[in-house]
Amino acid sequence: xxxxxxxxxxxxxxxxxxxxxxxxxxxxxxxxxxxxxxxxxxxxxxxxxxxxxxxxxxxxxxxxxxxxxxxxxxxxxxxxxxxxxxxxxxxxxxxxxxxxxxxxxxxxxxxxxxxxxxxxxxxxxxxxxxxxxxxxxxxxxxxxxxxxxxxxxxxxxxxxxxxxxxxxxxxxxxxxxxxxxxxxxxxxxxxxxxxxxxxxxxxxxxxxxxxxxxxxxxxxxxxxxxxxxxxxxxxxxxxxxxxxxxxxxxxxxxxxxxxxxxxxxxxxxxxxxxxxxxxxxxxxxxxxxxxxxxxxxxxxxxxxxxxxxxxxxxxxxxxxxxxxxxxxxxxxxxxxxxxxxxxxxxxxxxxxxxxxxxxxxxxxxxxxxxxxxxxxxxxxxxxxxxxxxxxxxxxxxxxxxxxxx
Numbered sequence: 492x493x494x495x496x497x498x499x500x501x502x503x504x505x506x507x508x509x510x511x512x513x514x515x516x517x518x519x520x521x522x523x524x525x526x527x528x529x530x531x532x533x534x535x536x537x538x539x540x541x542x543x544x545x546x547x548x549x550x551x552x553x554x555x556x557x558x559x560x561x562x563x564x565x566x567x568x569x570x571x572x573x574x575x576x577x578x579x580x581x582x583x584x585x586x587x588x589x590x591x592x593x594x595x596x597x598x599x600x601x602x603x604x605x606x607x608x609x610x611x612x613x614x615x616x617x618x619x620x621x622x623x624x625x626x627x628x629x630x631x632x633x634x635x636x637x638x639x640x641x642x643x644x645x646x647x648x649x650x651x652x653x654x655x656x657x658x659x660x661x662x663x664x665x666x667x668x669x670x671x672x673x674x675x676x677x678x679x680x681x682x683x684x685x686x687x688x689x690x691x692x693x694x695x696x697x698x699x700x701x702x703x704x705x706x707x708x709x710x711x712x713x714x715x716x717x718x719x720x721x722x723x724x725x726x727x728x729x730x731x732x733x734x735x736x737x738x739x740x741x742x743x744x745x746x747x748x749x750x751x752x753x754x755x756x757x758x759x760x761x762x763x764x765x766x767x768x769x770x771x772x773x774x775x776x777x778x779x780x781x782x783x784x785x786x787x788x789x790x791x792x793x794x795x796x797x798x799x800x801x802x803x804x805x806x807x808x809x810x811x812x813x814x815x816x817x818x819x820x821x822x823x824x825x826x827x828x829x830x831x832x833x834x835x836x837x838x839x840x841x842x843x844x845x846x847x848x849x850x851x852x853x854x855x856x857x858x859x860x861x862x863x864x865x866x867x868x869x870x871x872x873x874x875x876x877x878x879x880x881x882x883x884x885x886x887x888x889x890x891x892x893x894x895x896x
Contacts, residue, residue, distance in 0.1 A: 494583035526615035537646025546723035551746030560622035567872035631669020649772035664688035714756035753882035771803030788813035794870035
């Protein structure tokens, strides 16, 4: 089975939907020899900021000389972005080879369960020193929750995926705290919502709770909110040092300044900003950061998934918008632009094609104005596909961004 057929097989698993629970993944891991037990790991959960924390940590650990695996989701452009070692994407041939070993044991397993198994097999095969594992959804019943990490991290807690995780911060905090293991330290922010729930879980599991107060740091990623994520990464570094990991101050400084996590408050070219805000908390943070910038008018290009809190996202973006252009990425989960428009009080423009929407915004906006493309990782990813096909490479395809379709 070649790479293209492997991807088709994997994405066809999406027909099995999303199934929260650990029975399927545990059965699959058992058949594969439990590869997750053959490498050290760090488990990262939270409503927002998981990928950024992983980015800072991987950069720091790589600078120290560790061989670092990273498992995140979803991807922006290439599926291979989900599984990386020291910044290098998994090879196509490895996906096909490892999938052939997994297929005989796949029954009604979901896309995420099979991909998680593939990632863990890959990291075992490559004999990594440590793996940063980002939770897919929630924590307690997420497929990644078969690992026993060196340290667990919960970045923050907000109202998202309420149909799966509960409709209160306390219920969501309970689900995310499900990654906490007995005697395994937990790192979170000192002002994290749902903190009382996390404290109770840590007491029950007899694990030390490390509370981090955000501080200003010299970092590569833009946006004040990234200082919180960088501070969390430093909290993890402290725990790892207590466990005997060698991590020099120089590696920390260099790592923070070399972290890459594209599409998060990123200026891709001139006055064009990409941000993957896909929930009300993320949209609120984005709006707050934009207010600090010195632009005359804000033109939003927004594409949102239909299973997200569309009303909550629009409520946070609309007050600062001069104009909102609604678009639709080419994924089945994408909300119809008309549905998004129903939640916006002012007049909107609907342009289904993202490239056309971006071109239209460029015509409308002056150099003193800001164009912001946001609403979903899928929206940002599709824009990257024609502007910068490798999002982790800062070189922009200027022909694509300067010319229409």
